[in-house]
Each structure stands twice: as structure tokens, then as C-alpha cells.
């Protein structure tokens with residue numbers, strides 16, 4: 582999960598100033614964690630502490646609201662903020678990439694795809710009640726799951742194409758006219774492609790940022806998968822990244838990794 586969080590931090594300064602290259606400073610001044618990190622940790626915390634089973638939908642929604650309230654200034658979008666601030670638990674039909682950016686932990690929490698995908702759906706229920714958003718979240722969690730199982734990248738790619746109907750384009754083509762658009766169907770395939778073309782955690786993050794667009798979210802998604810696959814984050818990235826997350830978030834991550842046996 583730290584892979585996703587560090588991706589978010591590294592992308593945080595690049596969202597407004599896209600770099601479109603793999604050569605850039607990883608942690609320039611102002612690097613910070615954003616809503617992607619906060620929601621990723623909220624999902625992990627739900628998995629750790631809620632075993633109500635059939636009420637997973639509500640448990641997720643409750644966590645989202647709690648974490649939103651704790652980290653209101655993390656960069657949440659207007660639509661999500663409005664939902665989080667309302668007193669009632671209403672269903673929102675967002676097609677944004679917010680459902681996909683936060684599911685890394687679900688990819689670690691199950692040993693079979695079927696219950697895993699059911700959990701992903703529950704995590705989307707109140708905020709992203711939308712076919713494209715749910716599909717994208719399922720695709721990301723499936724990738725984390727298969728990467729964790731050390732399936733090879735070609736086979737992961739074929740599985741995702743078959744299960745979700747995504748068509749992947751090389752990054753060199755995507756990058757040319759890629760702009761900011763936080764629609765799930767526009768953010769997720771490029772984020773996965775950055776992983777497919779990578780050969781290490783760091784190269785995956787660099788490729789993800791080089792696409793441009795919603796950089797923190799794209800790198801968060803790519804980073805979560807890349808960590809599960811490469812099982813190694815360069816020390817320098819881990820040290821710098823860890824200094825940026827606060828102790829409350831770090832505690833949940835540590836506990837989650839202990840319970841799930843993540844190194």
C-alpha cells in the first residue's frame with residue numbers, strides 16, 4: 582500500500598504542472614500526500630477493523646466520511662466533499678477515478694478473486710454507483726491481486742483485457758495528447774499500462790507521471806500495483822515518502838502490512 586501512497590506523493594506536485602517525461606525530481610519542495618492517500622488508508626482501516634460482512638457498504642461509507650473529516654484539506658474534489666459533508670448517506674453516481682485510486686488494500690485482503698470483487702463493489706456503493714467507476718476499481722484490485730501472486734505481466738494484461746474489455750495503447754502514443762480528465766475510464770488504462778511497461782517500482786512511477794493528466798491519482802494506482810509485483814521500493818523513495826505521511830496514516834499502514842504479511 583505504501584507503493585500507492587508514495588505514487589500519490591510523487592505525483593502531488595505534477596498534477597498542476599505535468600512533466601510529460603520520465604526525467605524529473607521525485608520529491609520537489611511542496612510534495613505532499615493527497616486525498617488518494619487518505620482514502621487508500623480509509624479502505625485499509627475498514628478491512629482491518631470491520632468484519633460485519635453484509636454491511637460492508639455502510640462501513641466503507643462511514644470510513645470515507647471519517648477520513649474526509651480528519652483530512653479535509655487533502656485535496657478532495659467538490660463532488661466528493663459535498664457527499665462527505667451531507668448528514669444523510671445518499672448514493673452518488675460518480676464516474677470519476679476516486680473509486681479506483683483507493684482499492685490497493687483490497688487486492689491484498691483476499692485469496693480469491695470472487696470475494697475480492699464483491700468487496701470492491703461494496704467499496705464503491707455509496708460514492709461511485711456507476712458502471713465505469715466500479716469496473717475500473719475492480720480492474721485495479723484485480724491487478725494488485727495478480728501482481729501479488731507473481732503472475733507475469735503479459736498474463737495480467739491479457740486477464741484484464743478479457744475481464745474488463747480494456748484496450749491498452751503504448752504510453753508513447755497516450756502521452757502525446759493526454760490531458761487532465763479524472764474520468765475513471767480515461768485514467769485507469771494508462772495507469773495500468775505504465776505498470777505493464779515498467780521494469781521496477783521506480784520506473785513504473787516515472788512512467789505513470791510522464792503520461793501527464795491527473796498525475797497523483799495515476800501514480801497512486803500504478804504504484805500500488807508495482808509494489809505488489811516488484812515487492813521492493815527503493816530505500817530513498819521509502820525514506821523520503823515516510824517523512825511526508827503523518828503518524829496516524831503510518832500506523833494504519835503498519836498494522837495492515839503486519840496483518841496481511843506484507844514486507
Ligand SMILES: [Mg+2]
Pocket residue numbers: 615616617656797798
Ligand atoms: Mg489527489
